[in-house]
Amino acid sequence: MHVLLIGLRCSGKSTVGRLLADRLQRPFIDLDDRTPAILDCATAGDALRAHGEPAFRAAETQALRAVLAEPTESIIALGGGTPTAPGAAAVLLDAQGAGHAVIVYLRATPEVLAARMTSGEASSRPALIGPSSIDEVPAIFIRRDPLYTRLADRIIDAAQSVNAIVEQVAILGQPRQA
Numbered sequence: 001m002h003v004l005l006i007g008l009r010c011s012g013k014s015t016v017g018r019l020l021a022d023r024l025q026r027p028f029i030d031l032d033d034r035t036p037a038i039l040d041c042a043t044a045g046d047a048l049r050a051h052g053e054p055a056f057r058a059a060e061t062q063a064l065r066a067v068l069a070e071p072t073e074s075i076i077a078l079g080g081g082t083p084t085a086p087g088a089a090a091v092l093l094d095a096q097g098a099g100h101a102v103i104v105y106l107r108a109t110p111e112v113l114a115a116r117m118t119s120g121e122a123s124s125r126p127a128l129i130g131p132s133s134i135d136e137v138p139a140i141f142i143r144r145d146p147l148y149t150r151l152a153d154r155i156i157d158a159a160q161s162v163n164a165i166v167e168q169v170a171i172l173g174q175p176r177q178a
Contacts, residue, residue: 105152
């Protein structure tokens with residue numbers, strides 16, 4: 001079963017995903033790497049700037065379908081907006097319902113996310129709805145939190161230490177006992 005990490009930008013999906021993959025000895029896939037490649041771009045920010053949000057979201061859904069079709073059980077960090085991409089929520093629910101995926105929402109408050117953004121590289125990503133990517137965090141949180149909550153098998157407080165989060169998610173990624 002794939003373990004899918006969802007959450008807003010700077011919630012820790014990529015960091016937790018890499019550590020979790022090491023711990024569970026599974027491949028790690030970051031959709032923020034796969035999606036821009038579909039659009040012939042180096043980064044998610046480049047792809048958004050070059051192609052616009054509608055094309056980027058379509059590429060996200062395409063990348064999501066492709067990684068879920070891979071036979072090796074993986075740890076997959078979705079892009080922050082992937083669940084909002086056209087058709088993506090249905091793809092996620094289908095994988096979940098078929099028992100091919102467990103979805104973990106790394107939930108952090110807008111204040112925690114904004115603080116992380118000011119101290120990291122994420123502030124260089126283009127804003128989607130506001131004057132800056134940091135200023136838009138509260139509005140995007142309000143829009144996306146209900147969807148993420150509905151999709152999640154488990155919601156984990158992303159304000160905890162990375163190690164504590166990895167411990168909690170690792171339990172979900174363990175093989176099921178017969």
